[in-house]
Amino acid sequence: MHPAHPSAAHIQPFGAVIAVDSACRRVHSVSANLGAILDISLPEPDQLSLACLLGKRLSQRVRRAMQGRERLLAPITFVRPTDSRNVRYQIHALRSGEQVLVEIEPLQALGKWRLLGAVNERLMQLADATHQEALLDNLVGAIQELTGYDRVVVCHFDSDWHGFTLAEAREGRLPTILGQHFPASDFPVALRQAYERNAIRYIQDVKAPAVGFVPETAAPSLEDSLLRAPAADRVRYLQALEVRGSLSLAMQGDSGLWGMVVCHAAASHPTPPPVRDAARALVQMATQRLLLLRARQEARYLQRVQDSLVLSSTARKAPQSPAQLLRAHADTWMTLFRARGVALWIDGNTYQSGSSPSPTVTRQLVKRLARAHDHSGPWCSRELATNPLTRSLAMNKQCGLLAVPLPFSLEACGWLLFFRPQQVETLYWAMQPSFNQPSSSQPSVLTHPSSPAACYEHVVGKSEAWQRVERLAAVDLGEDLTLAISVYEISKLNGCLEQERKALADANQRLEQLAHFDPLTQVWNRYRIEQAIDAELVAAKRYGAQFGLLLFDVDHFKEINDTHGHALGDDVLVALARLVENSLRGCDHLGRWGGEEFIVLAKHADTEALIGLAERLRELITTLNVEGLSKPLTVSVGVTEWQLDDSCKSMVARADKAMYRAKHKGRNRVEVATRKGS
């Protein structure tokens, strides 16, 4: 809406400018209309000082107010009597390079209190607005009413600096431009910066003849002057919009220019300084309110994302794998981030949902991101087909990407990837964009010009833009996911450790079984019964406890094997061991000494008790019934009691001798070892 070029040193005729040195004393040049505006005749400029133009007191006041300042904090008003009446003026001053520009504007009489009342009422309404739409409608309505312009719009800048009219109030003399776009070339960087220094631009009448400076050679730079005359291309531009008078007010967001309030009039439209200031106050209030509403909206969105971050809290109780996480949450995430596809890339594995590229393409994409993206924040693009990082990847269905690194450790990184499809957007341009200087951001495809001053363009190859708040929320989600997946990995490792621990315990148990038990009969083996005898010997020596051994051997076992087979022989040994073991006291132990020989370790027993036990066992064994066995089973038993200085070997040897004696004496009997070991 505003061509960029600063005007040459000309001002608009409704005010006058005095260019003085930086100390506000010596006059360098004055606008040619100064005499007419102040109703005085001017001497030659090189004879002039600010004091002789404004009077000593006023010039001193200006000098003091400008000390150490870039511009006056508040305008200074003064009254000058002329022949017919007193004329009120307003002075504004600002520095421009090495000079100070003193701008003088006559003030028309205004219904001051009426203005204040109207502004106050509107300020209250703006402060109460609860939605952006209502707020902006209120704002344009208030400014239109206050200033009387034919058309007042709010124009918001998108991420490409194209302007878009969001709200409009009209009196009917100019056509609507609501919902239309203005190309970024209308708002070049220099102009945007100028709005940061001076929030108001005002053109009373584009057709008014511009006023030069005297002497022309000393004309100042008027870049930030409110009085500056519009440059020729701006005049053409406004005329193309059928606009003669314009007032623009910047809306400064927290990260630069959010938008502008632009007032247009079809005819010359004098707007007195107090009205401009009141309009500016309304815009500032509305901008503050807007920022607050947006901050609240963002906070609500972030809260929704936070509410979806149940992962880290539930993760500890029931850790989920990346695939499970994606299955459970992909739909919620896609809704929150307005995405059609989501993918997780973790440790070389891809998990995806919705419209995402193939795992191979995802792998390539992640590799490139890891190489090119050098900080921990998110990476995003809405034009994957033209972005140098992604243009050679086959992602036809995906047009926009928001990629968040998941920092698992210094070496390992995963990625959370959101994909958006192309969104064909129709931009309604307020006038033929080619009207202005061509620029890279100028739309290239234009179709169906519906009128000389309006046309529309289909913008292809772009997804919806990723909002700042979405990028912030994605980082939150990324951190939460990193935590949840780490918890899962740790619990998986713990699970493996637990499995290994159990396997080790099982192996130890098997080893213990092998080391201590006879594999056929499952009673103690020779090694274990020897251990038990040794332990008992220690106890006996220390406490003098009585104990003894019964060594028994199956009679004619070879015959059983030979007659019925080795397998039945085995069955006999198993049945015999079971029978004897079950008949023993809990403190006594049975062990297989080897072949068909067994030992009973009988505790707290003297010779008499040992003999009793041996006889009981011998008789019991004759009752053993093994299927297939034709004759009753008998054993020969050697009994020995513990003697001082005994060892396991000596005790077993004595029992063995006694047992052989039993064999020799006819088998199926009990023999007690003598003290000497015979």
Ligand SMILES: Nc1nc2c(ncn2[C@@H]2O[C@H](COP(=O)(O)OP(=O)(O)OP(=O)(O)O)[C@@H](O)[C@H]2O)c(=O)[nH]1
């Ligand atoms: N089925 C089976 N036979 C075994 C096992 N261990 C040893 N034998 C057999 O037991 C038999 C023992 O025979 P011998 O030592 O001649 O004694 P015996 O036939 O019992 O005769 P006496 O002891 O003199 O009554 C041998 O044939 C061994 O092969 C075993 O675990 N299973």
